[in-house]
Amino acid sequence: MLLTNNKYAIGKQTLCTVCIMILLFVIANFLNEYISYKAVALLSLFALSIIAMIFDIVPVLIAATLSAFIWNFFFIPPIFTFHISNTEDVLLFALYFAIALLNGILSYKIRLAQKASRDKEEQERSIQLYNTIFNSLSHELRTPIAAIMGSADTFQEHFFTLSDQHKRDLLQQIEIASTRLNNQVENLLKMSRLESGTLQPSLDWCDLNELVNTSIHNQQERASRILFAQNEEMPLVKLDYGLMITVLDNLLINALNYSATDTKVEVSINMEEDTTVINVADNGLGIPKEEIEAVFQKFYRVDRKQTGGNGLGLAIVDGLVKAHNGSIIIQPNSPTGTQFIVRMPLETSYIRNIKYE
Amino acid sequence: MSKRTVLVIDDEPQIRKLLQITLESNDFICKEAETAKEGLIIAANHPPDLILLDIQLPDKDGVSLLKELRSWYNHPIIMLSVLNDESFIVKALDQGATDYIRKPFRNAELMARIRSALRKTDAPQSLSEWVFDDLQLNVATRTVKRNGELIKLTATEFNLLVLLSKNQGCVLTHQFILKEIWGVGFQTETQYLRVFIGTLRKKIETNPNKPAHLLTESGIGYRFL
Numbered sequence: 001m002l003l004t005n006n007k008y009a010i011g012k013q014t015l016c017t018v019c020i021m022i023l024l025f026v027i028a029n030f031l032n033e034y035i036s037y038k039a040v041a042l043l044s045l046f047a048l049s050i051i052a053m054i055f056d057i058v059p060v061l062i063a064a065t066l067s068a069f070i071w072n073f074f075f076i077p078p079i080f081t082f083h084i085s086n087t088e089d090v091l092l093f094a095l096y097f098a099i100a101l102l103n104g105i106l107s108y109k110i111r112l113a114q115k116a117s118r119d120k121e122e123q124e125r126s127i128q129l130y131n132t133i134f135n136s137l138s139h140e141l142r143t144p145i146a147a148i149m150g151s152a153d154t155f156q157e158h159f160f161t162l163s164d165q166h167k168r169d170l171l172q173q174i175e176i177a178s179t180r181l182n183n184q185v186e187n188l189l190k191m192s193r194l195e196s197g198t199l200q201p202s203l204d205w206c207d208l209n210e211l212v213n214t215s216i217h218n219q220q221e222r223a224s225r226i227l228f229a230q231n232e233e234m235p236l237v238k239l240d241y242g243l244m245i246t247v248l249d250n251l252l253i254n255a256l257n258y259s260a261t262d263t264k265v266e267v268s269i270n271m272e273e274d275t276t277v278i279n280v281a282d283n284g285l286g287i288p289k290e291e292i293e294a295v296f297q298k299f300y301r302v303d304r305k306q307t308g309g310n311g312l313g314l315a316i317v318d319g320l321v322k323a324h325n326g327s328i329i330i331q332p333n334s335p336t337g338t339q340f341i342v343r344m345p346l347e348t349s350y351i352r353n354i355k356y357e
Numbered sequence: 358m359s360k361r362t363v364l365v366i367d368d369e370p371q372i373r374k375l376l377q378i379t380l381e382s383n384d385f386i387c388k389e390a391e392t393a394k395e396g397l398i399i400a401a402n403h404p405p406d407l408i409l410l411d412i413q414l415p416d417k418d419g420v421s422l423l424k425e426l427r428s429w430y431n432h433p434i435i436m437l438s439v440l441n442d443e444s445f446i447v448k449a450l451d452q453g454a455t456d457y458i459r460k461p462f463r464n465a466e467l468m469a470r471i472r473s474a475l476r477k478t479d480a481p482q483s484l485s486e487w488v489f490d491d492l493q494l495n496v497a498t499r500t501v502k503r504n505g506e507l508i509k510l511t512a513t514e515f516n517l518l519v520l521l522s523k524n525q526g527c528v529l530t531h532q533f534i535l536k537e538i539w540g541v542g543f544q545t546e547t548q549y550l551r552v553f554i555g556t557l558r559k560k561i562e563t564n565p566n567k568p569a570h571l572l573t574e575s576g577i578g579y580r581f582l
Contacts, residue, residue: 182461189441202444202576204531205548207555213566214573230566236548242443242575349548 013055017063020051025070037075041096044071048100052107060108064100071096133299133311140184144177151177187312190246191298194319201240201323205349208234208269208276211241215248216267222256228267235348237276243320250313251280251340259284259337276326276346283337292330317342361475362386364405366396366422367437368415372460376409379464385471393417400430407475410454412438412445420449427453433474437462443576447530450577456527473526487522489570489582492561494522503561513538514557521571521581530578554579 024047028040035043044067052060072082076089084090151170155162162170193199209230216226248267255265263283270277287295294300298315317340321328326344333339363385365376373389380387388405390396393414400408408426412419423434433455438446446457455474458467485497493502499515501508510518520537521529532544539549554573558565572580 178461204576205551207551210555210573217567236551240576241573242441245575351548351552 010056010058013059014062017051017055017059018066020047021063021067021070025067025074029074037071037077038092040075041071041092045096045099045103049103049107052104053111057104057108060104061101064097064104068093068097068100136301136311137299141181144181144184147177148174148181187316190316191312191319194316194323199243199319199323201243201320203238203240203347205236206239206241206244208237208278211244212248212267212269212278215245215252218245218249219252219256225256225261225263226252226265226267231269234269234271235350238347238349239324239344243323247317247320247342248278248280250317251342254313255280255282255284255338255340258282263337271348272343274345274348276344276348278342278344279339280342281333281337281339283333283335286332286336286338287330295330296328360384360386361406362388362403363407363409363471364388364390364396364399365409366390366393366414366419367409367411368392369411372411372437379467383468391415393419393422396422397425400426404430404432406432407471408432408434409471410434410436412436412440412449420445420452423449423454424452431478433471433478435470435474446577447532450528450530451532469526477524477527489522489525491563492522492570494518501561503563508560510557510560514553514560517553517557518561521579525581528574528578528580534578 021044024044025040028035028043048060048064048067051063055063069082072084072093073080076084076093078085084093151173155167155170209232212228213230216223216228219226252265252267259265259282265283266279266281268279268281295314296318299311300315301311318328321342321344324344324346326342326346328340328342331339331341361384363376363380365373365380365387367373367376367389368391370391373391377387377389388399388403390399393416396408396410396414399405408430410419410423410426414422419436423436426434434453436446436449436454436457437460438449438457439460440446441459449457455477456470458470485495487494487496491504493505495501496519501510501515501518516538517534520534531547531550535543535546535550539546543549554571558568558571562568562570570582572582574580
């Protein structure tokens with residue numbers, strides 16, 4: 001087993017180690033007057049030890065073998081031959097070769113053990129993350145189911161003794177729970193459709209002002225927190241209306257959920273040359289810099305305590321924007337909060353500005 | 358007026374039960390069929406006033422059954438669908454479905470669809486003046502008033518409004534509207550439709566950003582309420 005899987009990297013590493021060894025011998029050659037060929041062997045072994053700490057096993061063994069022969073050929077008398085006349089030199093050469101190889105192998109084994117323990121830690125961390133995700137998803141799915149089953153049971157068991165008020169409450173619980181369950185299932189279905197790679201946006205002309213207004217009204221009583229100045233200069237753009245409504249709904253839900261109820265969420269749309277830009281800005285706490293990348297991962301949640309979410313909203317947004325060949329970035333908003341900026345290269349039509357009747 | 362009969366063709370017993378209770382409590386007679394075959398037999402023997410047809414059936418897909426039914430059945434057919442795929446729904450509407458509703462649905466919404474669909478086939482508009490809440494439409498004088506005030510519409514805008522309001526409560530596909538208003542060859546020119554709907558909304562809606570009459574059915578068409 002190699003520490004690096006890349007064959008190209010192995011080749012590069014080999015070249016690198018060989019160069020280092022050759023350089024070392026060239027320098028040693030200039031120091032010829034001051035040090036004996038035996039000291040050169042020690043220097044070379046020292047260099048090999050360092051190389052073994054950095055490079056993979058194959059380049060190290062190649063460098064070790066090569067260096068043994070270079071040492072023999074250029075340094076052990078008689079020089080410029082592979083022949084060794086002195087018995088002690090034969091022993092030295094054999095030992096050099098053995099130590100160089102052993103050195104390489106031992107360093108490699110130590111590093112392999114280190115890597116194994118690192119992998120194990122990483123695996124444990126990912127199991128822990130998976131468990132957290134799984135627990136939160138189970139919670140989000142089972143809570144509404146429990147509410148529905150429990151309410152129905154109580155209704156049936158105490159049909160004749162329940163007060164009208166209690167009956168109404170139980171029915172309301174069923175309604176709230178099933179709506180919540182429906183949202184969760186919708187998101188999971190959208191996510192799995194995205195992941196299956198079969199999602200094909202069906203593009204059609206759309207008035208983006210209308211789309212934003214529709215999404216704002218989807219937020220019901222929270223719509224009053226959303227500010228949107230229509231952009232009358234916007235052309236018609238070609239996109240999948242249903243998918244883009246989901247993008248905006250999720251961005252708005254997210255912005256509303258993660259900012260205080262007395263703050264506003266601002267939406268704007270405009271064209272940057274041929275790119276359609278949608279900006280959703282809130283004055284919430286903002287997303288910590290180190291978490292910005294992670295928020296688009298599925299099941300990731302900045303604040304796990306908040307109920308009703310499942311960490312899929314932004315992952316779905318990301319997928320749907322990509323399905324429109326677009327991109328989404330996060331920028332801090334001033335004075336506080338977050339801006340989500342969606343950029344998409346959509347086909348445009350300025351037909352609305354033409355009078356043609 | 359005697360009670361109307363609705364035939365439910367759906368393979369899910371739970372949905373049939375729910376629809377039966379809902380329909381009966383709204384003064385309809387409910388008949389049930391589990392399969393396409395059973396549905397065809399019941400529809401042929403005792404033609405109901407309206408059919409609720411699931412888009413996926415065990416023995417046949419709902420759209421094929423719809424096609425078969427439409428060769429002789431002229432009353433409304435409303436499709437029930439669990440699919441999010443709009444192309445299926447558009448296909449069903451093109452094949453003669455009167456309307457559609459997505460599962461899970463709210464009962465009030467379903468009943469509104471059923472009533473609109475029945476109204477569409479029952480009473481051809483004979484009066485020249487139609488009233489929709491704040492809107493008054495006069496097809497004889499070709500005028501529209503909102504809260505008594507005259508609204509200026511172009512010829513195309515007026516035709517569009519008449520087409521949509523004639524089908525009050527029922528969805529109309531983009532292609533259908535384009536063909537009816539602009540004629541054959543314009544079915545794919547949805548950008549015209551967007552522009553006209555936009556200007557029409559500005560003229561007839563109290564709040565064009567939150568339309569009460571001209572509703573968008575994402576990926577399918579428009580519905581006039």
